[in-house]
Amino acid sequence: MPKIEVNEALFFNLLGAKYDYDSLEEKLTCAKAELDEKPDPSLAEAERSIKIELNDTNRPDLWSTAGLARQLRMHNGLAKSADYSSFLSTENKSLPTNEGLKNKTDRFIKVDPALKDIRPFMTAFLISGKPIDEHMLVDIIQTQEKLCWNYGRKRRSIAMGVYRSQLIEWPVQYKACDPDKRRFIPLASESEMSLREINKEHPKGKDFGWIIENEKLFPLIVDAKDEVLSMPPVINSAKLGAVEVGDSDLMVEMTGTDMDSLLLATNIVACDFFDAGYTILPVRVEHPYETGYGKTITTPFYFQKTTQARLSAINTLLGHNLTKDEVQEALTKMDCHVSIEEKEGESLFTLTPPAYRNDFLHEVDIIEDVAIGKKLSFFTPEKPHDFTIGRLLPLTLFSRKAKSLMVGLGYQEMIFNYLGSKRDYIDRMNISADSVIEVANPMSENYQFVRPSIIPSLLAAEAVSANAVYPHNIFEIGKVAFLCDEENTGTRTRQNLGFVSLSQDANFNTGASEVATLLYFLGHEYKVKESDDPRFIKGRQALVFKGETEVGIFGEIHPQVLENWDIGVPCFACELDLEELI
DSSP states (O other), X not given: OOEEEEEHHHHHHHHTSOOOHHHHHHHGGGGTEEEEEOOXXXXXXXXXXXXXEEOOTTOGGGSSHHHHHHHHHXXXXXXXOOOGGGTOBBTTBOOOOOTTOSSOSOOEEEEOGXXXXXXXXXXXXXXXXXXXOHHHHHHHHHHHHHIIIIITTTTTSEEEEEEEGGGOOSSXXXXXXXXTTOEEOBTTXXXXXXXXXXXXXXXXXXXXXXXXXXXXXEEEEEOTTXXXXXXXXXXXXXXXXXXXXXXXXXXXXXXXXXHHHHHHHHHHHHHHHXXXXXXXXXXXXXXXXXXXXXXXXXXXXXXXXXXXXXXXXXXXXXXXXXXXXXXXXXXXXXXXXXXXXXXXXXXXXXXXXXXXXXXXXXXXXXHHHXXXXXXXXXXXXXXXXXXXXXXXXXXXXXXXXXXXXXXXXXXXXOOOOSEEOHIIIIITTTOOSTTOOBOSSXXXXXXXXXXXXXXXXXXXXXXXXXXXXXXXXXXEEEEEEEEOOOXXXXXXXXXXXXXXXXXXXXXXXXXXXXXXXXXXXXXXXXXXXXXXXXXXXXXXXXXXXXXXXXXXXXXXXXHHHHHHTTOOSOEEEEEEEXXXXX
C-alpha cells in the first residue's frame, strides 16, 4: 500500500485546522488511511513530517499532501467543494489557452505521428502564482514519484515532468528522435549525452530506460527553439527541467500509453495545485491520431462518467434506513455532486464524480462513499443473530473429488489468473468478443478481459513448455465469467474444470475415453451431440449433455489455434461446468 510523508506545517495549512496526532488518526479513516509514524516532537513544526499509510489503491488522488488535506477538509465540513471549472475543459467546452503567456500568443503541443506505437499520448498544463517553497517542491516530487511508480506502473503508462515555463518558447513539440544523433544535458550531469548514452549510462536511464530501449526512435520534448525539456519517461534536461525553490511559473506534462490514466493523473495534480492557491492555465495538445477524446484535447480535461444508485440498495447494503437528504449530505462530504429523481417509486441518485476521481464503476462504489461520508461511528456494531457451524460447500467437495480424479488420470494441476488480454482470450482462440467481459478501467491491456474459458489459460502454459518431454497433461479447476441474459447482472460466473493433453498421438478418441472415465467416477451419465466451435476441428468435437442440459465440450484443438499459440503438437482439450454437473 502507498505510504506518503506530509510536511506538518504544509498539511495543516492546506487543511485549515490543527489536530493532535490521536485526533488526526481518527479523522484519517475517511481516507482509508492511518498514521504510519509520528514525527519527532523535538523538531519545529515546519521541519516535522507525518508518515501516513494509505490502505486504498483506488484513490491515487489521496497520495499527496494536498489531496489528503482536501479529503479531510470536505469530510469534516471545513470547506465547500472547490470550483475547478475555470481550468477544466470538457467535450462541450474548450477553454482558451493563451491567457497569461508573454512570449507566445498561443500555447499548444504538437505530437509526432511516429510516436503512435512508441509512447503515443500526452497531456499538459501550466501553473502560475506564488513562488514554490522547499516543502512544496518536496511534495511535488513525492506526488510525481507516487503517481508514476504506483498508478503509472513504474512510468510505463504514466511519466510526469515539471519545467520552468518562463524559459519555454511555444509551441512545444513531442517528437520521435534518432537516439544516436540527438544530444542534450540531462539532470545531474554537466556534459551532453546522446539519448542512447543517457539510457545506458545515466542513473535514471538504468532505472527506466528499459521502457523504450528496444524502440528505433526515442521520445523527446522540445520547445520552439529546439531546446530539450525532457526525454520521457526517463529524465528531464538540466536547463528547462531543473525546477528550483522560488520558481513561480511551471509547466507540468505527462506522457504515456493509456489516455484515461493520463487524464486522471493530470486532473489530480492540477486540482492539488489549485487547492494550494495557484492559477491553472490549460494547454492544447494536438495528436495526429485518435486518443479516445478526439485528436486535439485541451487539458486538464473532465472525462468522468456519472454513476447511479438506488436508495433501497443503499439501505439494504448498509443495514440502515437513511433518508434521501442523509445520503445526499454524506456524498457531498465526499466532494461528489448528486442529483435525485423518483423513478418507478424508487429514489434514484445520479452521482457526478469530482475531476480527480475515477473509481465509481458500480452502485456499490457509491454505497461505500455513503458509508464513509456518514462516518464509521454512525453505524452501531451488532452481534451475529444466528449461530452457524462452518462447513465446505457441496461445490467445493465436488471440485476436490474432480481434482483427485484428474490427478489419478495422470494430469498435473495448474493455477492461473482470471484476467487476461484480448489477444489471449479472443484473437488466439478464434472466437467472437460478443460474450467476453471487458474491464472498464484496466491498469494494463494484459489484464483487460475476464476469461470466458479455462482452455486459453492452459494453452498459454503450453506455449512456453515446448522443451518439456511429451506428453503434457495439465488441468485447472477455477472460475470463468461471460455475458449472458441474466436478469440482474447480465453476466454469469461458473466453476469449470478444464484440461488439455498434448502429444503426437493426442486425438478425439483417446480424449473421449478420458471424458467418459472422469464422468463415470463423478457419477454422471451423459450424452454427446455434434458441435461447431471454432476452437476445435470440425467433426472432431462434441458437446456434453447431462439430460437436456449442456455441461461442456471436448475435442481436438484446431490447427490455426495451435499456430496462434506457437504450439507444434496435436492437442485434445475439454471443459466442463462443474456447477451444472453437481
